[in-house]
Amino acid sequence: MRLTIKNVSHRYDQVEALRDIDLTIEPGEVVALIGPSGCGKSTLLSIIGGMLKPSSGDVLIDDQAKPDGCLNPLTYVFQDFALLPWRTVAGNISLVLEDHPLSKAERDARIEEVLAQTNLSDFRDAYPKQLSGGMKQRVGIARALAVRPAVLLMDEPLSALDAQTRILLLDEFSDLFARTGMTAVYVTHNLNEAVRLAHRVVALRRRPGTIKEIHSIDIPISDRTEGMAELVAHEQALWNLIRDEAVAADKELENVA
Amino acid sequence: MSHEVANSTSDGADNKVRFRATGFNPKANPVAAWASFVVVIALWQLGSSTGFISELAMPSPVAVAQALWQLIVSGDLWRHLAASLQRLVGGWVMGTVAGLIVGFMVGMFTWARSPGVALVSALFPIPKIALLPLFIIWFGIGEPSKFATIAFGVFFPTVINTFGGVDNVQRNLIRMGQSFDMPMWSVIRKIILPGALPTILSGFRISSSIAIILLIAAEMIGAQYGIGALILAAGNLYQTDQLIAGVVVLSLLGLCVSWLLGRLDRWLLGWR
Secondary structure, three states: OEEEEEEEEEEEOOEEEEEEEEEEEOOOOEEEEEOOOOOOHHHHHHHHOOOOOOOEEEEEEEEOOOOOOOOOOEEEEOOOOOOOOOOOHHHHHHHOOOOOOOOHHHHHHHHHHHHHHOOOHHHOOOOHHHOOHHHHHHHHHHHHHHOOOOEEEEEOOOOOOOHHHHHHHHHHHHHHHHHHOOEEEEEOOOHHHHHHHOOEEEEEEOOOEEEEEEEEOOOOHHHOOOOOHHHHHHHHHHHHHHHHHHHHHHHOOOOOO | OHHHHHHOOOOOHHHOOOOOOOOOOOOOOHHHHHHHHHHHHHHHHHHHHOOOOOOOOOOOHHHHHHHHHHHHHHOHHHHHHHHHHHHHHHHHHHHHHHHHHHHHHHHHOHHHHHHHHHHHHHHOOOOHHHHHHHHHHHHOOOHHHHHHHHHHHHHHHHHHHHHHHHHHOOHHHHHHHHHOOOOHHHHHHHHHHHHHHHHHHHHHHHHHHHHHHHHHHHHHHOOOOOHHHHHHHHHHOOOHHHHHHHHHHHHHHHHHHHHHHHHHHHHHOOOO
């Protein structure tokens, strides 16, 4: 599935969050959106998935090709996990399958499959409050995979986790993308995550949010390792690119709710 | 200060860091709970036996127990209790069902929001017992006016609690459901309803105690049977032992309701 973002602008009352964004997400590509807080990267992700109506512009699906058994082409993974506390791990995954015409056996098979993929099989009957942050986000990933998405929309999926868990999950994401060739849009403010996972890194400028530069990383995701010299160089280049923006964002008084 | 501590080399108590986080941490003690009943009743009996408390003003615990026993063996208690329970359950269920429906609509739909909140805010503060005469004109002196009073009294707090509960459901969970294309009815049933349930259940505690108050008030105004009627009749005849027996039954009724709601909590909110 190819997504084309055409001329998207968005305003919140007086604040112009995004202006004239044009971007194409190619099938099989991982695109990271980076930028300082307030640059509109999460706003753009919400617009891409149809969870926010842009003030102007459109997001188009050019190519309708979907994976087999796809139930929800544009599927989010949330920063705060968004798990129902009254459902077990398996129940949280079942939630997004129940409204589709799947037999009980098919549903159970999908749940088992994604639990196995995310190493959660032993936790199927646990409740979210019993799980660590990393486990909760694995459930979020499992839930997203259960609907066999065409494009995974990930909104700072590691930002709520501690540093060690972040490293573990980053490796798992990297494996997932390398193994499945999943199309994904990955919002983060962590440049390390961006250079490990993305084929292209889109750096946004702030107020109004516009694309400052699109930075390609031509190393296959499966070949990338933590601390690899080329990646460090890419990370440094990206930091030079957005440093001034980050400094300005840091000094700004909060005026956006 | 810091110098004094640093210079002190003795192992005496004065150079230990004092534990300062004491208190503000009350703990449950079931023995003390039961003992408090025993102590109060014993003191009461002592006061009655010594004549310090006049038998007419306040009968002794023994006399109250005897009156209660009399009510049980004569079968009067069951007649009164059955009449009261019917009204209580019927009125509470009617008010709760209506309140839940309206509360959900106010909580979810823009068109219901402002009119609903305005009407509920205006009508909630009215002591519902003031409307009983009106209900008697509308529905007659019999059971319907009592059901209406209780249902009306239960309705408003239920609406307020329900829409508060719906408001408190985390928006991100609703958005999550929508992002997976869950149909609206599924979002309501699987996300909003369970998310609002804790608040709704704590509202049941308030509405059930309001229902008991209104039950007794309505029964005192016009009823042949019912705990309220029993208490009023006993008062009119200066049978304070029977009066207090009726009050004890009310206390037990309240405890039963609260126990039932506790069970309901544990059953429905086990995930917390």
